[in-house]
Amino acid sequence: MDDILPDDHACPHLKCPRYRGKLTSRFHPWFSDLTRLSLRRMLTRLPALIATALAWSWKAGPRETLLTIGLNVAAGAVSAVVLTAVVGILQGLFAEGPTPQRLQAALPSLLLAGAAIVARAGLRSGAIWAQGRLTPLVERAVEVELVSVATATRLEAFDDSDWCDQLHRARTLGTYEAGRITGYAADIATELISLLAVATVVTVLHPVLLPLLVLTVAPVGWAAIRSARMRYERMRALSTSNRLLYMYTHAMTERDSAAELRAYAMRPMLLAEFSRISDHVRDSLLAVVGDQTRTRALGDVLGGIATLATYTALIALLLAGLMPLAVAGAAYVALGQGKAALDRLMSAINSCYESGLYLSDLLEAFTEARRRTPPATSGTTPGPLQELRVQGVDFAYPGAATNALTDVSITVERGQVVALVGENGSGKSTLATLISGLYSPDAGAIRWNGTAITDLDQEQLHARIGLIRQQYQQWPFSAERNITMAAAEATDAGRLERALRLSGADAVVHELGHGLATPLDTRFKDGEDLSGGQRQRIAAARGLYPHADLVIADEPTAALDARAEERLFATFQAAAQGAAVLLITHRLASTRTADWIYVLDHGRVVEQGTHTDLISRGGLYAELYGIQAAAYNGGPVSPVRATGDS
Numbered sequence: 023m024d025d026i027l028p029d030d031h032a033c034p035h036l037k038c039p040r041y042r043g044k045l046t047s048r049f050h051p052w053f054s055d056l057t058r059l060s061l062r063r064m065l066t067r068l069p070a071l072i073a074t075a076l077a078w079s080w081k082a083g084p085r086e087t088l089l090t091i092g093l094n095v096a097a098g099a100v101s102a103v104v105l106t107a108v109v110g111i112l113q114g115l116f117a118e119g120p121t122p123q124r125l126q127a128a129l130p131s132l133l134l135a136g137a138a139i140v141a142r143a144g145l146r147s148g149a150i151w152a153q154g155r156l157t158p159l160v161e162r163a164v165e166v167e168l169v170s171v172a173t174a175t176r177l178e179a180f181d182d183s184d185w186c187d188q189l190h191r192a193r194t195l196g197t198y199e200a201g202r203i204t205g206y207a208a209d210i211a212t213e214l215i216s217l218l219a220v221a222t223v224v225t226v227l228h229p230v231l232l233p234l235l236v237l238t239v240a241p242v243g244w245a246a247i248r249s250a251r252m253r254y255e256r257m258r259a260l261s262t263s264n265r266l267l268y269m270y271t272h273a274m275t276e277r278d279s280a281a282e283l284r285a286y287a288m289r290p291m292l293l294a295e296f297s298r299i300s301d302h303v304r305d306s307l308l309a310v311v312g313d314q315t316r317t318r319a320l321g322d323v324l325g326g327i328a329t330l331a332t333y334t335a336l337i338a339l340l341l342a343g344l345m346p347l348a349v350a351g352a353a354y355v356a357l358g359q360g361k362a363a364l365d366r367l368m369s370a371i372n373s374c375y376e377s378g379l380y381l382s383d384l385l386e387a388f389t390e391a392r393r394r395t396p397p398a399t400s401g402t403t404p405g406p407l408q409e410l411r412v413q414g415v416d417f418a419y420p421g422a423a424t425n426a427l428t429d430v431s432i433t434v435e436r437g438q439v440v441a442l443v444g445e446n447g448s449g450k451s452t453l454a455t456l457i458s459g460l461y462s463p464d465a466g467a468i469r470w471n472g473t474a475i476t477d478l479d480q481e482q483l484h485a486r487i488g489l490i491r492q493q494y495q496q497w498p499f500s501a502e503r504n505i506t507m508a509a510a511e512a513t514d515a516g517r518l519e520r521a522l523r524l525s526g527a528d529a530v531v532h533e534l535g536h537g538l539a540t541p542l543d544t545r546f547k548d549g550e551d552l553s554g555g556q557r558q559r560i561a562a563a564r565g566l567y568p569h570a571d572l573v574i575a576d577e578p579t580a581a582l583d584a585r586a587e588e589r590l591f592a593t594f595q596a597a598a599q600g601a602a603v604l605l606i607t608h609r610l611a612s613t614r615t616a617d618w619i620y621v622l623d624h625g626r627v628v629e630q631g632t633h634t635d636l637i638s639r640g641g642l643y644a645e646l647y648g649i650q651a652a653a654y655n656g657g658p659v660s661p662v663r664a665t666g667d668s
């Protein structure tokens with residue numbers, strides 16, 4: 023397990039140079055750029071991020087976006103009126119003259135302040151309502167966009183752990199923050215308007231007050247942004263740990279792993295691993311809380327000193343006779359409001375900044391997904407298959423030290439059943455996956471009637487291939503949908519009936535409580551589960567349902583009983599009348615009737631020919647066939663030794 027644990031297990035301190043080095047080398051180059059943004063660079067980048075967020079918001083809910091921004095800005099403007107009115111009240115009250123006269127002078131401002139406070143409350147409530155609606159609208163729109171780009175990427179993207187981390191972060195944090203950033207941007211606008219009013223008032227009262235006001239908030243703002251960045255860096259470094267926790271939680275709470283968990287008594291091990299990783303996440307986050315607290319405390323202390331200096335300056339101006347008492351009182355209130363507005367502005371910028379980091383992450387995930395997506399081919403339309411030719415193909419899985427396939431060439435013609443055989447790990451499924459167009463070869467080409475399949479329209483290519491995968495997935499859909507799968511059009515009853523009959527899945531469906539409508543997942547109402555062989559029949563029907571030119575059957579009978587196996591192989595022979603069949607199997611009895619057989623060994627084609635050719639050659643095929651035949655004929659079989667035998 024240690025080897026797949028993230029680098030952040032190595033050192034809990036972000037400041038550790040060893041750790042930093044690992045992070046920058048492990049993640050994409052933009053990582054360091056993103057997390058080391060200075061305040062200035064962050065502020066220059068924010069408008070572009072906000073513009074992106076606004077564009078999403080507008081698309082997801084134009085009315086809510088307008089209301090969120092409009093009502094917030096209006097609330098900010100009304101706050102400015104409140105402040106001006108309060109200053110008017112104070113100036114009226116502290117002015118020279120008899121009390122009734124001073125009260126009378128303050129009355130209009132008092133009424134204005136009261137009305138403005140009520141109006142501001144109404145506007146704020148409206149803004150909260152609009153923001154409350156906007157957030158889920160944007161979250162949903164971004165989520166839909168994210169799954170849309172993620173499902174369009176090439177299959178090999180999912181062999182890259184960095185991409186898996188990035189996608190997990192985008193899914194769990196990016197979409198959440200994207201829904202909030204518009205609100206934060208509106209808060210910034212609100213507080214900027216309030217602040218503009220305060221700045222005007224204090225500057226009119228005395229020019230020295232404005233810089234003092236800025237000084238009181240600057241350290242607090244600096245500390246808030248620094249601590250936001252600390253948390254973001256930590257969350258980013260914990261990506262793999264968090265993804266592992268998610269996977270462990272899934273494994274320990276979902277049905278598909280429930281049986282093995284119990285049968286292999288995995289509970290103590292899983293709980294221990296889960297605790298170990300979650301302890302690490304907890305300790306990392308606690309360490310950040312400590313760092314954040316120290317930074318914030320420093321900001322507060324510096325801010326406190328600056329506040330003290332501000333009020334000292336105010337008192338000094340008053341004592342020196344440079345400021346009348348009425349103005350000093352108004353300045354005191356204005357400074358208080360200004361500090362509150364600046365605090366809120368800093369907090370809004372900080373929230374926006376933190377959201378912006380996650381949003382940048384999300385945008386990077388979109389860019390990365392598009393980079394990993396095959397170009398939208400207006401590719402050539404594949405015609406009915408006459409010949410599929412694999413020419414000198416090399417392929418290595420991402421990150422693998424050795425090739426899974428080396429210089430592989432095979433040909434499949436219409437009307438043929440071609441078999442791929444070979445021992446475990448020899449590259450058969452990999453070749454089938456490449457032919458299906460799910461991976462691209464590193465060298466060589468796969469040609470469909472002479473055209474490289476990479477130049478063909480991929481959707482139309484997939485529609486011409488019926489794939490029976492070795493590792494098939496049983497989807498939590500109805501039995502019918504598990505066979506027809508993505509078919510955009512309504513189910514073709516004739517093709518469905520044929521696929522059910524040829525695969526033997528008709529008998530399976532017959533026994534289901536709700537027939538084809540039965541959900542194949544017991545976690546859902548009326549759901550039923552299937553035996554291994556029954557599942558394989560459904561998977562075979564899935565591969566036979568399309569009107570395919572090429573049926574690729576990868577170990578289609580491993581779980582089938584003898585009768586079902588015989589029927590399926592006969593099906594493939596029949597299917598080859600109007601199409602081509604590429605059959606991967608370890609059951610060599612069934613390859614005897616194949617038109618051509620390719621034998622793979624360590625990713626290379628080592629033999630090819632008909633069954634008779636290969637037997638007479640006495641090579642690997644003959645050896646494997648001999649072993650199986652001997653087992654059936656009661657001949658000598660290699661003894662199987664129990665491990666530990668002395």
Ligand SMILES: Nc1ncnc2c1ncn2[C@@H]1O[C@H](COP(=O)(O)OP(=O)(O)OP(=O)(O)O)[C@@H](O)[C@H]1O
Nearest residue numbers: 181419422426444445446447448449450451452453
């Ligand atoms: N997703 C993957 N990432 C990395 N390596 C892989 C992946 N899938 C398969 N391999 C490796 O590629 C090689 C070929 O595997 P492949 O599944 O094609 O063999 P196979 O002939 O189909 O084996 P089997 O008879 O067991 O099904 C093996 O060494 C395997 O470990």
